[in-house]
Amino acid sequence: RSIPLQHGFTIGKSPGSNLILDDGYTSTNHAQIGMEPGGTCRLYDRNSTNGTFANGVRITEVVLGHGMSIRIGSTELRFLAE
Template sequence: MIHTLATRSVVRDGVSGRTMRPYVLRGDAVQERVTATSYRVGGRPGADLVLADPRVSRLHFEISVDAHGYRLRDLGSTNGTVVDGYRANDLYLRPGSEITVGDTTLRFTPEDDEVDVPASPDDRFGPLVGASVAMRELFALLAKAAPTDATLLVEGESGTGKELVAEAVHAASG
């Protein structure tokens, strides 16, 4: 019998070590240099992304990563920074935010927001049965958690199998 393992991408909770990149939607980028946790955009060399737009200041804005997320700060630009239609000086971005500086529009895109969740090769875990990727991902997580002394919180509506999950983890805990 051949088992095919599957993984899928999910959003990670922390921001430490993440990288990001603004993609140019309208306008021209002359040079691009990606950095890990800070990204400066402007109209002159020295910026990570140099825009060929005369209305863009030398160092127009910076995006950095901190404990709260992705922070955009205008660096004292002459013509200002607009995020999702609103003038911005200092704010936290959401994935997909559109940033307009001068005649150039960029889309903010986090690059490391995904991690792979492995799926179990088995279609059962104790009394639980399921062949879907979602169930096999659950089985892999339960198998990993069962031998630890971690406290698990199992949530769900009535009749969804919370008690079966608890029994399966208890049995696998050794």
């Protein structure tokens, strides 16, 4: 499915997350995507227990590019810029 982003988009197990991923490897407040002026998007790990991965590499922060894979817990996502 496709999910539109807004600034401060949150990912985690918390019921207040924009994208709720309820698995044993996802933290309550796992990651966040921020949007910068000009359209650049950054993915931030929010001190998760099991890490956030972009293109297979564990990150604390990364600029997202079209087609990048994101793994949070046991969930694989793909970032598609429009």
